[in-house]
Amino acid sequence: xxxxxxxxxxxxxxxxxxxxxxxxxxxxxxxxxxxxxxxxxxxxxxxxxxxxxxxxxxxxxxxxxxxxxxxxxxxxxxxxxxxxxxxxxxxxxxxxxxxxxxxxxxxxxxxxxxxxxxxxxxxxxxxxxxxxxxxxxxxxxxxxxxxxxxxxxxxxxxxxxxxxxxxxxxxxxxxxxxxxxxxxxxxxxxxxxxxxxxxxxxxxxxxxxxxxxxxxxxxxxxxxxxxxxxxxxxxxxxxxxxxxxxxxxxxxxxxxxxxxxxxxxxxxxxxxxxxxxxxxxxxxxxxxxxxxxxxxxxxxxxxxxxxxxxxxxxxxxxxxxxxxxxxxxxxxxxxxxxxxxxxxxxxxxxxxxxxxxxxxxxxxxxxxxxxxxxxxxxxxxxxxxxxxxxxxxxxxxxxxxxxxxxxxxxxxxxxxxxxxxxxxxxxxxxxxxxxxxxxxxxxxxxxxxxxxxxxxxxxxxxxxxxxxxxxxxxxxxxx
Ligand code: NDP
Numbered sequence: 497x498x499x500x501x502x503x504x505x506x507x508x509x510x511x512x513x514x515x516x517x518x519x520x521x522x523x524x525x526x527x528x529x530x531x532x533x534x535x536x537x538x539x540x541x542x543x544x545x546x547x548x549x550x551x552x553x554x555x556x557x558x559x560x561x562x563x564x565x566x567x568x569x570x571x572x573x574x575x576x577x578x579x580x581x582x583x584x585x586x587x588x589x590x591x592x593x594x595x596x597x598x599x600x601x602x603x604x605x606x607x608x609x610x611x612x613x614x615x616x617x618x619x620x621x622x623x624x625x626x627x628x629x630x631x632x633x634x635x636x637x638x639x640x641x642x643x644x645x646x647x648x649x650x651x652x653x654x655x656x657x658x659x660x661x662x663x664x665x666x667x668x669x670x671x672x673x674x675x676x677x678x679x680x681x682x683x684x685x686x687x688x689x690x691x692x693x694x695x696x697x698x699x700x701x702x703x704x705x706x707x708x709x710x711x712x713x714x715x716x717x718x719x720x721x722x723x724x725x726x727x728x729x730x731x732x733x734x735x736x737x738x739x740x741x742x743x744x745x746x747x748x749x750x751x752x753x754x755x756x757x758x759x760x761x762x763x764x765x766x767x768x769x770x771x772x773x774x775x776x777x778x779x780x781x782x783x784x785x786x787x788x789x790x791x792x793x794x795x796x797x798x799x800x801x802x803x804x805x806x807x808x809x810x811x812x813x814x815x816x817x818x819x820x821x822x823x824x825x826x827x828x829x830x831x832x833x834x835x836x837x838x839x840x841x842x843x844x845x846x847x848x849x850x851x852x853x854x855x856x857x858x859x860x861x862x863x864x865x866x867x868x869x870x871x872x873x874x875x876x877x878x879x880x881x882x883x884x885x886x887x888x889x890x891x892x893x894x895x896x897x898x899x900x901x902x903x904x905x906x907x908x909x910x911x912x913x914x915x916x917x918x919x920x921x922x923x924x925x926x927x928x929x930x931x932x933x934x935x936x937x938x939x940x941x942x943x944x945x946x947x948x949x950x951x952x953x954x955x956x957x958x959x960x961x962x963x964x965x966x967x968x969x970x971x972x973x974x975x
Pocket of ligand 1: 777
């Protein structure tokens with residue numbers, strides 16, 4: 497049994513209350529690790545360590561900080577097999593996905609922000625004959641970073657890399673459901689000899705450790721990725737203390753398919769955008785709208801392809817592994833039942849899958865396609881965050897855009913058409929922070945990442961992230 501520890505002031509330490517939480521392997525349903533059930537005292541200690549480390553860390557050169565980040569990236573790459581196995585065991589995702597996407601992208605996050613901080617520049621404003629202003633971008637101090645369970649190491653590093661690069665010290669709280677790779681990252685940081693206190697990782701529950709971090713008066717900014725309800729709670733706590741916040745929240749993303757698309761490429765990518773990571777990616781396209789003239793063909797081919805997807809032991813060559821927890825499996829199945837009550841017909845899937853052998857007690861759900869569910873029904877409006885999509889036809893471009901925008905969310909949208917004018921026209925009209933045209937999850941780390949409406953506040957990625965983790969100070973000099 498792996499016993500996970502907190503990482504405070506460069507040391508791996510037990511929680512002060514001595515309490516631990518069981519961590520399950522979703523594919524087997526068995527406990528495979530224990531993680532600290534940290535309380536306020538642990539958070540206080542971590543914030544204190546971060547504060548103590550801040551003067552030195554923030555004053556060392558960007559090049560020095562970048563050097564540490566690159567060292568961490570190298571070590572992540574060197575430990576790719578162990579990290580991938582841990583991520584798959586903790587989350588239920590296919591090992592191959594962890595090896596090809598999650599872990600390499602975690603290393604890429606460190607590498608990218610190491611370069612970005614070396615390129616980051618500020619502005620100056622010249623006042624003819626009078627003087628000059630220049631903008632200093634200084635780190636905030638202690639940054640709180642809270643991340644979810646679906647892409648555990650990838651999303652954790654997406655926050656801590658820019659925060660550290662910009663000169664902040666960090667207290668991070670990964671999801672209690674998937675703590676393992678954050679623990680391995682702490683070991684990597686020790687190996688990289690990252691200065692003590694620059695990064696601190698506290699494990700524990702959102703309502704205790706997370707809450708203490710959010711409320712801590714010495715935490716100057718909060719970067720959060722997770723559910724919309726939790727995000728609203730955090731915003732409510734942060735606002736009276738005037739903390740800077742960045743919230744990356746839920747989505748219910750539309751996938752608009754026009755008859756003039758590159759059909760083969762669209763079908764292949766739509767399988768991924770619907771079911772990658774068991775549909776547990778905030779960017780998955782879960783509402784599929786298809787132009788009426790193509791609908792029958794798409795329905796036939798898509799359902800046939802979904803039926804052929806393999807669900808099973810994440811260590812084998814499967815398309816879908818386990819969903820993250822028993823509670824989450826129950827939530828997904830309850831939404832499928834709701835969709836049926838609301839008038840949806842299940843074309844394939846719609847139930848739990850039993851996998852033989854070591855995964856007999858694991859939590860699996862069949863990839864599910866639902867037809868005929870009216871757009872405004874709950875199952876078409878609320879985030880299910882599982883391998884469930886709905887399909888429906890549309891007649892015109894404006895109907896497609898209206899259906900897509902009829903949502904409280906606005907994270908991402910996917911658009912399939914070979915008509916250039918239409919692509920630009922619709923991309924402009926879609927209420928979303930990210931629009932993918934003829935692709936999905938093609939990521940360039942320099943681009944702004946985030947959502948509109950109930951999908952969040954602020955942007956991550958590129959210089960946007962470095963701007964979030966710094967305060968702008970204007971210096972005005974008179975001649
Ligand atoms: P949650 O909101 O439940 O949890 C996210 C993190 O916040 C976890 O570390 C959690 O801890 C912690 N937390 C929970 N309550 C509090 C609190 N009161 N104060 C401080 N921290 C708290 O989300 P999930 O982990 O269930 O993740 C799934 C959600 O994340 C989905 O809605 C998904 O769309 C969204 N997401 C958004 C992305 C984006 O970029 N927009 C990307 C990926 C996911 P613990 O787990 O220990 O309770």
